[in-house]
Amino acid sequence: MSTNLDIQARKTDAIARGVGMMTQVYADRAENSEIWDVEGNRYIDFAAGIAVVNTGHRHPKVIEAVKAQLDKFTHTCHQVVPYENYVALAERLNKLVPGNFAKKTVFVTTGAEAIENSIKIARAATKRAAVIAFSGGFHGRTFMGMSLTGKVFPYKAGFGAMPGDVYHVPFPIDLHGVTVEDSLNALTTLFKADVDPQRVAAIIVEPVQGEGGFYQVPTAFFKTLREICDKHGILLIADEVQTGFARTGKILAMEHHGVAADLTTMAKGLAGGFPLAAVTGRADIMDAANPGGLGGTYGGSPIGIAAAHAVLDVIDEEQLCERAVSLGNRLKQRLQSLRDDVPEIADIRGPGFMNAIEFNDAISGKPSPEFTNALRAKAQEKGLLLLSCGIHANVIRFLAPITIQDGIFQEALDILEASIREVRSEVGSKS
Template sequence: MKNSELNQRRLQATPRGIGVMCGFYAEKAENSTLWDVEGNEVIDFAAGIAVLNTGHRHPKIVAAIEKQLQAFTHTAYQIVPYESYVSLAERINDRVPVNGPAKTAFFSTGAEAVENAVKIARAYTKRPGLVTFGGGFHGRTFMTMALTGKVAPYKIGFGPFPGSVYHGQYPNAAHGVSTADAMHSLERIFKADIAPDQVAAIILEPVQGEGGFNVAPADFMQALRKLCDTHGILLIADEVQTGFARTGKLFAMEHYDVKPDLMTMAKSLAGGMPLSAVAGRADVMDAPAPGGLGGTYAGNPLAVAAAHAVLDIIDEEKLCLRAAELGHHLVEVLNNAKADCPHIVDVRAQGSMVAVEFNDPQTGEPSPEFTKQVQDKAMKEGLLLLSCGVYGNVIRFLYPLTIPDAQFRKALDIIRRSLSQ
């Protein structure tokens, strides 16, 4: 089988709206390595867009899924419940950084988690309004597209979107947006668009994913918590991309001394199986009436079994600590590359959520062209990298946290060469 043949079949069989980045087709994978149908080997620094913090096919995850497969694959939890769902909720409730007792509900996708967090927030506050931020990404359903602060490619041709959604500025030192600027943008929303007593929730990613791995400053989180407390607004942390050890903590909100009321999670929660969750304060989570939350596949038993294994692996293999160590080495390489690469304008990181941003050194404008060149150079040497950012001028690094040391060093050497002029 050839990649080129499969590509022709893809173009005939699937719509152009499903954009595909790579021209090669996966045949098998192990930890941080992919092999395509032609036998080429690739170091995977995409990890299914931050889904594989525990790597491809971790033996403990495979074993957990196989064991569940022998028992049952589906009952619909809302019809016939099962213990593994309850015990996973208990484990997450013990770990989420929220005030007081917590409760958790499971769904299938990150967008579903965000939609349900909105439902819960509206049910609790009896208010319609939602405030979110430019550059944020929250999903591809209509409500989550409305929340997403990036037009291309997510919103083009799909409007109108649900109302009562307003976008503030997200702090970004590299782009000259301070915490004070961001908080002023919220004040303007409250003056011009919606009264604060009509806002159910403020939702944000503690580190923006698609937006360019922009890390929320500590004083911004404190100011948001204070604003929410003043006006009876809920604070929702979207941890779909930041969760499960990626930032050096189980959740990115653990880096801050403030706590959200609700949290959404997905991606690396189940090590490649489709599972998402909303966790939060028990009183808030209990706001919807019985039957108000759920879904046919929500909390699928195979995915739940995988998630139990993921939590075990993170603890046993000390992946939070490893995320901090690997991220430190990568940041060092990127900072050292600045001498030979004048395109680099910013290197930012929280644990292993690492990004490098490129501008044209002549014009100072964002350079998606140079970003693509770096990606292409790395790909020629067998390293898969992802871009992001509102201007497409950021490379993000999403290697499995279980990557072997020798392979990580090899990848760092490829990155060094790809950045040199």
Template sequence: MSNSDVHRRRLQATPRGVGVMCDFYAVKAENATVWDQHGREYTDFAAGIAVLNTGHRHPKVMAAVQQQLECFTHTAFQIIPYENYIHLAERLNALVPISGPVKTTFFSTGAEAVENAVKIARAATGRPGIIAFTGAFHGRTNMTMSLTGKVVPYKTGFGPFASPVFHARYPNALHKVSVSDALDSLEAIFRSDISPQQVAAIIFEPVQGEGGFYDAPPEFVVALRELCDRHGILLIADEIQSGFARTGKLFSSDYYAVQPDIITMAKSLAGGFPLSAVSGRAEVMDAPEPGGLGGTYAGSPPAIAAALAVLDIIEEEALCSRANQLGSRLKQTLQRADCKALAEIRGYGSMMAAEFNDAAGKPSAEIAKAIQQQALEKGLILLTCGVYGNVIRFLYPLTIPDAQFEDALALLAGILREH
């Protein structure tokens, strides 16, 4: 059956609100390669939106899941618990950049992790308010849409949203938002919207994902930590897109001199299987009453098994180091491309982005989209992001073969020279 035939069926069977980027349909994938039903190969620099740091179908992930499937698929941990859930919690407790006793609980999606981090923060502080940032993306549920700082397409037509939620400015030197501007916007919220004594948590992405891959300056994170300590507010780091070696460290929070109270994670945690987690200081995590946390599929056994394999792979294959090596090669390619529309190259490790402006110096979603489309036509899958839609983000599997990576960079360089 042709792609066009399947496309017609998709339009008839699924709502238009589920936007689809590619005009082909996957039938097979391996590491950094995807094949459609006509046998055409694509190099995947999207990785399921940062889910596949260890690549499609890593053999160790597949073996771990298969072994679990031979035992059982589901019991619901809060009904009949299983040891692997505890083992993974213990491993993450030892790995997350939070000092002292740490506890971890599991869910299915990143949005669930953020929702539950908010629940935990409110239970721990007895306060209702949450502060997020412009450009943030935290999910598509009502609460996480409320936290998200980008209207189109995530919030259009879906209000009213959960409250009390407020947005401060996120520092962004390219768009002339300084650290001082961002901190002043927090103080403005305290003066005009909600008392700091009524704020349970401030949630931020150490590296914004959908917002454009902007990293939080170290002095900003230190100031956030000081502000939270001063007012008894909890600091939540959303590492859903930036975790598990993507930035060259296991977590991007590892780059900072201060630590959050709670970390949310998902995406590449389980190598393609739906799993998310919330880790935090033990006394904070213990605030909800028994039964207050959980979910039918929370901590699914096959996903837990996959995540344990992922942690092994990251260590055994030195993926943090590889993220830095690949990111350096990508950055050199972008710098040498002589692309006049390229306004900025930024990122840690392999969480890299390229931002594009038009001849007048204004953000250009059109240029980013054109580059993305040209790449797709040549067999390279790229994603755009950013509040203006003018950023291309690079999310290749960290396990991509060197020769395939170099071929993709050469293809990218040729496209960029046209702009």
């Protein structure tokens, strides 16, 4: 039997160093909210493949849909021999994505690819080049994705010059002393000092920053962005790659704010573990690109399309939006109960079941990646898989499947609390 250490040694020899790994737990099988590694160790999964398996590992309806598609065909390339399921899923997304206007959709394979295509579409529709993004934002590892991303290490470091005509302004985070007014003033200054708003094709924003630390966009800021875009003929792009498909308690996170984007990018939770991404937007904007300008060999894979239909059915039938709110409230209440005993807790936040806890040093008040990493390691020792994030690496993000069983969720909360208290005790004994 292979061990995790055996495979890790082989990985080091065989796989490029740039492929970072948060754990050395090599999966053997998974079911709903649980993963078993090659040594037979069982873990509760609070990562869900980074918000991909919102409907759980191997949901029976998703597996059934994929098996049925496998018995028909696996690939034709939609641009060569199209298939009806692609059209049907586009129709479903056109109805689900916010906005009281006609919409169209294109399917691709990854979130980064969806981002790339949203920029292509925006530039084609507006005949403008410039794009504005936000500090702390993450939009992928392709060159345009890196350029839009508001974090240098590890995403941009060492890769040379980024594509031009991309600008960043601070994302409003009260906890870090950046108000909505500060961000809007920075945008005004940008328009006066660096780029004419009449040259800006799009402003792209995550309704909840993912890699940046799970900071939710303030409603007032989101609505003002919409107004600014309308004033200057700029398109608003909502990056819903990580926030989509019941994770925040809504199908898409922008629904919390009553804002509709011109273009919306989606991936991750869309197909329950199978590669599929999409851009949905205003029909006239989506039609700006010439035939052949959008697509890709694997774009809209029939396997991913079949899985996505099942995922949307499961979200509706199992009321996963409502369940996300319930689970998130239980998690946040449990974490809040620890605040008096754990002064390192700086913030607990997040809509629905897209939640995070941020840690600062209890004495200096500065971000504490040390506490955060110690907690992640301690929880893993106890059988709970956690992910960290944030520009200071001091945030633990919680992304368990929304289908997690109540008993296993309670078990995970107990492990989480015990781990936090143990790390606090160890930190306290050293201070």
